Amino acid sequence: MTTKTHFREIEGRSGGYYGLLALLVIGIGLGIIASLLKGTYGHYITGMDNQIVWGLPHVFAIFLIVAASGALNVASIASVFGRKLYKPLAPLSGLLAITLLAGGLAILVLDLGRPDRLIVAMTYYNFKSIFAWNIFLYTGFMAIVLVYLWFLMERRMNRYSTPVGYVAFVWRLILTTGTGSIFGFLVARETYDAAILAPLFIALSFSLGMAVFILTLMAACRWTNRPLGDVLIGRLKNLMGVFVAAVLYFVAVYHVTNLYATRLHDVEAFMLLHGGIYPLLFWFGFILLGSLLPLLMVFHPAWSKSRAMIASAAGLVIVGGMAQLYVIIIGGQAYPLDMFPGYDVSSTFFDGVVMAYTPSMVEFMLGIGGVALAFFLVVVALKFLRFLPENLSDEKIDPHHGGTQRSEGTETAAAGA
Amino acid sequence: MPRRIVHVRLMLAGLLLAAAALLLAGCSPVEAPQMMEARGDQCVEPVEVIRRDHMTILKAEKDRAVNLGVRNPDHSIRGCVNCHVSPTASRDDPATHFCLNCHTFTAVRMDCFQCHADKPANEDYRHALNPHGPAHGFQLADSKSLARDMEAILALEGQEQ
Amino acid sequence: MSDERTPNLSRRQFITGAAAAVASLTVAPGVFLLKTSSASIPDSPGTKPGARWGILIDSNKCGDCNACVTACHEENGVKSLNRPRTDAQWIRKVEITDRATGHSRSLPVMCQHCEHPPCADVCPTGASFRRADGIVLVNKHTCIGCRYCMMACPYKARSFIHEPLEDQLPHAPRGKGTVESCTLCVHRIDRGERTTACVEACRKDGNGAMVFGNLNDPDSEISRRLAQYGGVAIRADLGLNPGVRYQGL
Incomplete structure (x- = not known):
């Protein structure tokens, strides 16, 4: 039997802790200011307009939502796939899943034209709308993960945590499918109308969620002086590498499929070659910085030993993911709708024109607000509840003890101890 | 918790309560704001009904009007505004705007006027004989619209023959 | 009958x-x-049973003029704030030039009032909907301003209201944070008129390129013209069966 994992709150009295908290509160404040400004002046003060209707806030929001479902992976690996090594990380994984989702949803809601009508969104449903499904998927995800966390952390409920883990895992797959389908089901736009966006978003959620999780875990352990062994970190970074490769695969299939269809050659040329910022972000931001470089960093025999290298790789994956989402969301709208195939089109409403988009400070502030909210919740939760194991060193986390499913109960019971 | 601190807290709470009570006692009865006179001589429903249920009436009307195209001008927000708001109303002078005035006074937030016109379009407003006719509410004495209506009638006459 | x-x-x-x-x-x-x-006082009769309102636009007749656009925006109180990016446009004139032949023409594009509107499919609250008489509307009482309909519309027919508005017209409510588009002058139709501001203006001040009518009535002028000369939908490949049809495309 392996040694028990002891979970303990972080002390949260140091200057660093309060400094971090203050920083995050400032970030949230920026978001609140942004939403107040929007509420007063309308969306006119943002970079969004009648052509680019979803802008930078949606890039942030979808990033957080996608990363939220991905952050739950570590817990799923423990509960669903029975890898005991990851068991001590399950509570933190669930916590991140909830807080990232909360941050993403906050951005989405505050970017609505009428955020005061949130109650309308929750009382009127059009069940043909993927957005309406997503409202249920998101709230359901939160509820399920909350129950899952409760079962993990409450000794008497431990034995039920595995079935809830299964439910959470299946739910998160459906959730990311729903998020991808927001775009995948838009038949009118050449860049979106593709079913492969759903699995692409799932793969993206795996890699982004893992990157966020790795960074959070490393920071939490470092700042609280808790040991974090190489075995665990090594496994996590390998997983992240595999997920990054999976994203690359889906992106390649997506573009190759489009390149095969003659009618899509123009839009592909725009996205990949001459579309200005979008090909740049795609090739340099997503492919090079966000995929190839991290892959090299986490799988290089020497470099991958360095913690700094792994952290940088995770950071780059996040940067790449943002770049990819920016290209998908904004690039897809910047490319003009092909209403009259075979014709050159012009009008006062920017028909046939590649729309320029410059994100405004307000949008950036709102995005930052959502990210800050997510991590503010994490930082507060870590102080008041036992999410973080005291010791994650190699000796404590013994991967060679392949314990049975039954021992799970006793192991996580320590969480409540 | 040390006993002394508990005492201090209790005392503080008591003081606060006393202050609040004094403040309430000091308030004189609130006077209703000055409201503009309605321009018609009779409301579309008895005053008690309209006072209590105008929001229900408006809500029902809005759904039927928007979704089914069934419109009852008496129960529409336009009907309210036509009678109860001065054509020269301004949001800064609540006395000219019955709806906003009363809603401010009773502290009930409504967002009708974010979208709906907050004053009658026509200064020379009067109720139409036929509320469904083109003349209701706006462009009443507008010769352009009149000409248009006549033209439409003639066109319809022509179609039927 | x-x-x-x-x-x-x-x-x-x-x-x-x-x-x-x-x-x-x-x-x-x-x-x-x-x-x-x-x-x-009785209620107005509501949507005409069995009707489907539509517009037929003859792009061969349509010229350089802008009468329909001006009339529409005047009728509905849509004012330009000289911010082209965010100003609402319910109807716009689109110039199209055939890349192969160089032949060009001009035509108005507005909400096409689809039988299967993608905007109504994606709207989370059901605020975008199609009335029984075929008019696609935004119910501004339930629109939360998510702009998903604008993403879904193949015709870019919708505008988002980017700033607080004042002095709206009584029959055309519109306000900050909601999405709007051509209503096919629903206020006119509901009080029994059988024309829209754009069609009326086109007949009077323009080139008489537009016809309004009931697509389901085989004797209406629009149906007769469609039966005789045909008429195509923009993006017919999407199978949305719009109520606005074009000739000479």
Whole structure:
């Protein structure tokens, strides 16, 4: 039997802790200011307009939502796939899943034209709308993960945590499918109308969620002086590498499929070659910085030993993911709708024109607000509840003890101890 | 918790309560704001009904009007505004705007006027004989619209023959 | 035929409505014509049963003029703030030039009032919807301003209101944070008129390129013209069966 994992709150009295908290509160404040400004002046003060209707806030929001479902992976690996090594990380994984989702949803809601009508969104449903499904998927995800966390952390409920883990895992797959389908089901736009966006978003959620999780875990352990062994970190970074490769695969299939269809050659040329910022972000931001470089960093025999290298790789994956989402969301709208195939089109409403988009400070502030909210919740939760194991060193986390499913109960019971 | 601190807290709470009570006692009865006179001589429903249920009436009307195209001008927000708001109303002078005035006074937030016109379009407003006719509410004495209506009638006459 | 009754009804309304207007002209200002009993006022009949309203646009006749756009925006109180990026446009003139032949022409594009509107499919609250008579509308009471409909519309027919508005017209409510588009002058249709501001302006001040009518009535002018000369939908490949049709594309 392996040694028990002891979970303990972080002390949260140091200057660093309060400094971090203050920083995050400032970030949230920026978001609140942004939403107040929007509420007063309308969306006119943002970079969004009648052509680019979803802008930078949606890039942030979808990033957080996608990363939220991905952050739950570590817990799923423990509960669903029975890898005991990851068991001590399950509570933190669930916590991140909830807080990232909360941050993403906050951005989405505050970017609505009428955020005061949130109650309308929750009382009127059009069940043909993927957005309406997503409202249920998101709230359901939160509820399920909350129950899952409760079962993990409450000794008497431990034995039920595995079935809830299964439910959470299946739910998160459906959730990311729903998020991808927001775009995948838009038949009118050449860049979106593709079913492969759903699995692409799932793969993206795996890699982004893992990157966020790795960074959070490393920071939490470092700042609280808790040991974090190489075995665990090594496994996590390998997983992240595999997920990054999976994203690359889906992106390649997506573009190759489009390149095969003659009618899509123009839009592909725009996205990949001459579309200005979008090909740049795609090739340099997503492919090079966000995929190839991290892959090299986490799988290089020497470099991958360095913690700094792994952290940088995770950071780059996040940067790449943002770049990819920016290209998908904004690039897809910047490319003009092909209403009259075979014709050159012009009008006062920017028909046939590649729309320029410059994100405004307000949008950036709102995005930052959502990210800050997510991590503010994490930082507060870590102080008041036992999410973080005291010791994650190699000796404590013994991967060679392949314990049975039954021992799970006793192991996580320590969480409540 | 040390006993002394508990005492201090209790005392503080008591003081606060006393202050609040004094403040309430000091308030004189609130006077209703000055409201503009309605321009018609009779409301579309008895005053008690309209006072209590105008929001229900408006809500029902809005759904039927928007979704089914069934419109009852008496129960529409336009009907309210036509009678109860001065054509020269301004949001800064609540006395000219019955709806906003009363809603401010009773502290009930409504967002009708974010979208709906907050004053009658026509200064020379009067109720139409036929509320469904083109003349209701706006462009009443507008010769352009009149000409248009006549033209439409003639066109319809022509179609039927 | 049961359908026959409705035109008669609306015609009667026209006449009485016009009579009221005439009366109001002749009465001295300040004398109010008040009704005596509220109970006597019936509801308007609602959407015409079996109707599907549509517009036929002949792009061969349509020229350089902008009459339909001006009339629409005047009718509905859509004012430009000289911010082209965010200004609402319910209808716009689009110039198209055939890349192969160089032949170019101009045509108005507005909400196409699809039978299967993608905007209504994606709207989370059901605020985008299609009325029984085929008019696609935004119910601004339930629109939360998510702009998903704008992402879904293949015609870019919708505008988002980017700033607080004042002095709206009583029959055309519109306000900050909601999405809007051509309503096919629903306020006119509901009071029995059988034309829209754009079609009217096109006939009077333009080139007579637009016809409004009931697509489901085989005897209506629009149906007769469609049967005789045909008419195509923009993006017919999407199978949305729009109520706005074009000739000469």
